Amino acid sequence: MEIFTYMEKYDYEQLVFCQDKNSGLKAIIAIHDTTLGPALGGTRMWTYNSEEEAIEDALRLAKGMTYKNAAAGLNLGGGKTVIIGDPRKDKNPEMFRAFGRYIQGLNGRYITAEDVGTTVQDMDLIHMETDFVTGISPEFGSSGNPSPITAYGVYKGMKAAAMEAYGDDSLEGKVVAVQGVGNVAYTLCEHLHKEGAKLVVTDIHKEAVQRAVDAFGAEAVDPDDIYDVDCDIYAPCALGATINDDTIPRLKAKVIAGSANNQLKSTKHGDIIHEKGVVYAPDYVINSGGVINVADELNGYSQARAMKKVEGIYDNLMNVFKISKRDNVPTYVAADRMAEERIQSVSKSRNQFLLNGHHTLSRR
Numbered sequence: 001m002e003i004f005t006y007m008e009k010y011d012y013e014q015l016v017f018c019q020d021k022n023s024g025l026k027a028i029i030a031i032h033d034t035t036l037g038p039a040l041g042g043t044r045m046w047t048y049n050s051e052e053e054a055i056e057d058a059l060r061l062a063k064g065m066t067y068k069n070a071a072a073g074l075n076l077g078g079g080k081t082v083i084i085g086d087p088r089k090d091k092n093p094e095m096f097r098a099f100g101r102y103i104q105g106l107n108g109r110y111i112t113a114e115d116v117g118t119t120v121q122d123m124d125l126i127h128m129e130t131d132f133v134t135g136i137s138p139e140f141g142s143s144g145n146p147s148p149i150t151a152y153g154v155y156k157g158m159k160a161a162a163m164e165a166y167g168d169d170s171l172e173g174k175v176v177a178v179q180g181v182g183n184v185a186y187t188l189c190e191h192l193h194k195e196g197a198k199l200v201v202t203d204i205h206k207e208a209v210q211r212a213v214d215a216f217g218a219e220a221v222d223p224d225d226i227y228d229v230d231c232d233i234y235a236p237c238a239l240g241a242t243i244n245d246d247t248i249p250r251l252k253a254k255v256i257a258g259s260a261n262n263q264l265k266s267t268k269h270g271d272i273i274h275e276k277g278v279v280y281a282p283d284y285v286i287n288s289g290g291v292i293n294v295a296d297e298l299n300g301y302s303q304a305r306a307m308k309k310v311e312g313i314y315d316n317l318m319n320v321f322k323i324s325k326r327d328n329v330p331t332y333v334a335a336d337r338m339a340e341e342r343i344q345s346v347s348k349s350r351n352q353f354l355l356n357g358h359h360t361l362s363r364r
């Protein structure tokens, strides 16, 4: 990959490589755009097949955060980190402390939180070195683990998508195929089970599947079989790019609504599902509950205020569906328009000269 060519194409601001031999830290912080404010986005720890794959993931996820934060109405830009390693085997406290010092070095341009493979305990270790971290333990006045709130937002968003597809937002009796039953999806399954939905689940880890089978009477299928399930709603809640050339002909659901980031392998796949009449809830709109929740920490956390905003995901998605129908464009395009309009309007007003409290002549 020609990194600068890629960064120029999608207008990235900064890419930071972090290495600490003692702890084994190898991390990449990608900052996409800080027009709306500091870049807020989680830290993913994953076993990548190559450094190039890790860089690409960090870049794609960071851009997704710019759009997510803008579409959610937050005054925040987009960034993300990936740490290369197996979260089940390769973690140690020194690794997260070393990473915290790198974040501190960015002096507030980037603020982190949890993502796949990282936990509140990891954020607490980062917090020993920097204040630019959210989703730490509640005793520090933080909002804690964002996953249950993300799950609630996805549940609300799924109801909005059901309303669009079926003219009724009840999920009772609907068959939902859930891919990946990790932190977010387990709580999502809890909400769906309570409402009377029928669950079909899969995960690459057997114990995660068993937990959902035991708690919600979910039916279990093998990871690759999830695309063939006869269901009303496909909920991708693992990693990205699962809506692609191979899976689209197999998917039977009328609705796609899940928590995973970067669900479309490429934009062309968003066009194909739109033409097939599938109601797709754009990933970064439906999964914005977690970032809405952690972002509230920047104002002194109020759970009531954050939850009120998370409830708004339903209306935000209905607005995306409205723009999609009005402009006759796929829903992913409608969501991008909503986010880009906000970034552009702020960037125009930021072009105005500001003294920011320092009189330029005072330096003479």
Ligand SMILES: NC(=O)c1ccc[n+]([C@@H]2O[C@H](COP(=O)([O-])OP(=O)(O)OC[C@H]3O[C@@H](n4cnc5c(N)ncnc54)[C@H](O)[C@@H]3O)[C@@H](O)[C@H]2O)c1
Pocket (backbone or CB within 6 Å): 114, 115, 116, 117, 146, 147, 148, 150, 179, 180, 181, 182, 183, 184, 185, 202, 203, 204, 205, 208, 223, 237, 238, 239, 240, 259, 260, 261, 287, 288, 290, 291
């Ligand atoms: N945690 C949050 O608050 C949050 C917020 C927004 C978006 N997201 C996104 O939602 C998704 C899930 O996040 P999470 O925090 O629940 O992560 P998690 O690691 O707790 O859960 C992901 C689950 O997916 C499983 N998995 C991975 N590859 C799979 C495959 N090929 N088939 C089936 N299962 C597979 C993993 O074993 C794991 O159980 C991610 O894409 C994440 O970026 C999370």
Ligand SMILES: CC(C)C[C@H](N)C(=O)O
Pocket (backbone or CB within 6 Å): 040, 041, 042, 043, 068, 112, 113, 114, 115, 116, 135, 146, 261, 287, 288, 290, 291, 294
């Ligand atoms: C909690 C958030 C800051 C990060 C979250 N993993 C997301 O993708 O939105």
